[in-house]
Amino acid sequence: MPALQAAGLSKVYGHGDTAVTALDRVDVTFAEGRFHAIMGASGSGKSTLLHCLAGLDRPTSGAVRIGDADLTALDDERLTRLRRDHVGFVFQRFNLLPVLTARENILLPLTIAGRRADHTWFERVVAAVGLSDRLAHRPSELSGGQQQRVVVARALITRPWVVFADEPTGNLDSRSGAEVLGLLRDAVALLGQTVVMVTHDLHAAAHCDRVAFLQDGRYAAAVEDPTAEAIVATLARLDRAR
Numbered sequence: 123m124p125a126l127q128a129a130g131l132s133k134v135y136g137h138g139d140t141a142v143t144a145l146d147r148v149d150v151t152f153a154e155g156r157f158h159a160i161m162g163a164s165g166s167g168k169s170t171l172l173h174c175l176a177g178l179d180r181p182t183s184g185a186v187r188i189g190d191a192d193l194t195a196l197d198d199e200r201l202t203r204l205r206r207d208h209v210g211f212v213f214q215r216f217n218l219l220p221v222l223t224a225r226e227n228i229l230l231p232l233t234i235a236g237r238r239a240d241h242t243w244f245e246r247v248v249a250a251v252g253l254s255d256r257l258a259h260r261p262s263e264l265s266g267g268q269q270q271r272v273v274v275a276r277a278l279i280t281r282p283w284v285v286f287a288d289e290p291t292g293n294l295d296s297r298s299g300a301e302v303l304g305l306l307r308d309a310v311a312l313l314g315q316t317v318v319m320v321t322h323d324l325h326a327a328a329h330c331d332r333v334a335f336l337q338d339g340r341y342a343a344a345v346e347d348p349t350a351e352a353i354v355a356t357l358a359r360l361d362r363a364r
Contacts, residue, residue: 124187125154125316126175126284131184133170133339144170145181146339152284157310158318159327161353162336163361169288171336172320176209176286177201189283206235210277210285210315212306214293216269218261224268225257228275235280243281250312251275251305267301270294274305278315285309287319291326303329324353335360 133145144167152158160168173179175186177193186193191204218227228248232239248254251271261269277285287306291299303326309315310331319330327333328350335343337360345352 124151125189126152126318127187128171128175129185129187131171131174131186132182133167133174133179134182143339145174147184148336148339148341150334150341152316152318152334153332154316155310155314156316156331157307157329158316159330159333159348160318160320160336161322161324161327161333161357162342163357164322166336167339168320168336170339172286172288172318175318176211176284177205206231207237207280208283210280210282212273212277212285212287212290212302214289216261216273218269218272220261223258223260224253224264224272227261227272228253228257228279230276231280237280239279240281244279246313247275247278250278250308267298270298270302271305274302274309278309278313283316285315285317287317289320289322291321291323299323299326324350324357327353337364 128148128150131145131148135142135144148171160171162168170179174181181194188208193201196204222230229239248257251274253271253275256264256268290302294302306317306319307329310317321327328348330348333345333348333353334341335356342360343356345356
């Protein structure tokens with residue numbers, strides 16, 4: 123079963139003459155246990171797609187399924203609960219609480235949900251991101267790279283069905299960006315997670331197992347086992363076809 127799929131997904135902002143179609147009947151599937159990227163030119167709809175896939179925004183029409191849950195059939199309360207319990211997020215901003223330790227920041231989604239941590243899973247996640255000796259430190263006592271590790275661990279702690287990453291390297295230097303990509307890669311390889319990342323960076327996308335391309339709000343192409351050269355060639359081909 124796919125980890126995530128969209129069928130006939132459309133998103134229109136505004137009405138009448140001022141209406142803007144951000145997504146136009148997108149059909150796309152993301153396989154379980156793989157690292158996926160979504161790419162496209164500015165304005166292609168990739169961030170809108172991510173937000174609709176993650177349940178952060180409701181589509182105008184079409185359906186989104188995460189696992190066996192149809193997000194478009196859920197009311198706001200059940201959608202909020204699904205995001206909290208089954209979806210992980212890694213954004214450009216760390217959004218760590220400064221008064222909490224690394225351990226407490228990692229466990230925060232479970233604390234909010236009133237759930238007990240699975241000690242074995244916690245240890246696996248912490249080991250995978252290399253934080254075992256920094257759990258008692260607060261964010262101000264951690265380096266930028268260590269804070270990034272806390273963010274990734276927090277996204278993984280609920281054992282989510284899908285982890286969404288929205289331009290996670292966008293504000294980082296090349297070394298820090300490579301570290302975040304390595305952590306997400308390890309989440310797939312070591313922990314069996316499914317990661318879906320929006321990026322404009324072809325080098326970031328080349329870390330993935332598959333890249334899906336959007337053009338003018340429509341699903342346009344996909345590349346398996348991408349290289350930077352293959353991504354550039356696909357983007358050039360799509361630009362010529364416009």
